Amino acid sequence: MTGLGGNKRMEERIKKRSKKAVVDFKRYGIHALLLTKEADIQYMTGIPGEDCMVLLTENKRYIITDFRYVEAVSVLQPEFEVVVTKKGYEWIDFLRDMSLENIGVQDEHLTLSSYNELCMVLPKEKIISATGLVESIRLIKDEVEIGWIRQAEEIGDLAFKHILEFLRPGISEKRVALEIEHEMKLNGADGFSFSTICVSGINSSRPHGIPSDKLLEDGDFLTMDYGCIYNGYCSDMTRTVAIGHANDEMVQIYNTVLKAQLYACEHLKAGMHVKEGDALARRIIEEAGFGEYFGHGLGHGVGLEIHEEPFLSFRGQHVLEENMTVTIEPGIYLPGRFGVRIEDLAVITSSGIENLTHSGKELMIIK
Ligand SMILES: [Mn+2]
Structure with missing residues (x-):
């Protein structure tokens, strides 16, 4: 204390x-x-x-x-x-x-x-x-809590905007993670929700990999998953970008994850069971033939803890209610090759969601 x-x-x-x-x-x-x-x-x-x-x-x-x-x-x-x-x-x-x-x-x-x-x-x-x-x-957040989570996520968005200017081949994953954390602190973060994940190239196939000294190379995917704490409340977001160029397979995988993520964002709402929520994105990834490479749940609650109820997974227990705050984060990970995850943080509303993450999601290729 x-x-x-x-x-x-x-x-x-x-x-x-x-x-x-x-x-x-x-x-x-x-x-x-x-x-x-x-x-x-x-x-x-x-x-x-x-x-x-x-x-x-x-x-x-x-x-x-x-x-x-x-x-x-x-x-x-x-x-x-x-x-x-x-x-x-x-x-x-x-x-x-x-x-x-x-x-x-x-x-x-x-x-x-x-x-x-x-x-x-x-x-x-x-x-x-x-x-x-x-x-x-x-489980159910009040207006004050949602305000602080919104603020925390906004700090994450600011860091993403900054990092897009900063990224270039030849800098290490650790350096990128440091820059994200530094920028979040500059924008008012009290701390970090968890250790920033910054993984590139073959490392990106590990959903929760640890940033290493590996340098960003042309043709890498770079996945950045991070969040900050503001007034005790956590934020969480993930973006995957390509360095230099992306081949056809990378584009296909990225767009499959994006399609699943957008579909889930469009259809999640109060009254839906978390299993059904998870299935929204899973079905799209399965239909594209990558089901076995999406090995985690669609998302989790976020509040004072970075991972809390309700968990959006096939094992989950809850029915979504208004003013729950959850992540929406499908991914595809090809072992030993590369991975993609896209994650937003949203508030459940009666008719859908309010997405608290505003960073772009279309595939970005960093030249
Ligand atoms: Mn998350």
């Missing part, structure tokens, strides 16, 4: 963010909820979720943290009572003092040692899984 003090934008954001998100205690049969997942803590408090825990009961909300953050958290987030831990009074001592009847926990985000400590305070059967509870609230 470094940098909590003196950050006007952070103060603003916490004020706007401190949602009294309604936790359905009854549905889960719990009297209290212990949050240990950073993104969920951030969602509930507006404060970055490192180095703290949150306890929610029906009447009170607590942030459990240590001396380093007490002043900042108390000032920034007056709606929560701050519980200060110190030697001899750890979080578990506070929980013992609360004499809870039972507790909901995020079992995928609770360490075994924390669980063992909890077991000393409450019988095992009183420690209840509440996995997915906060995530399910986070």
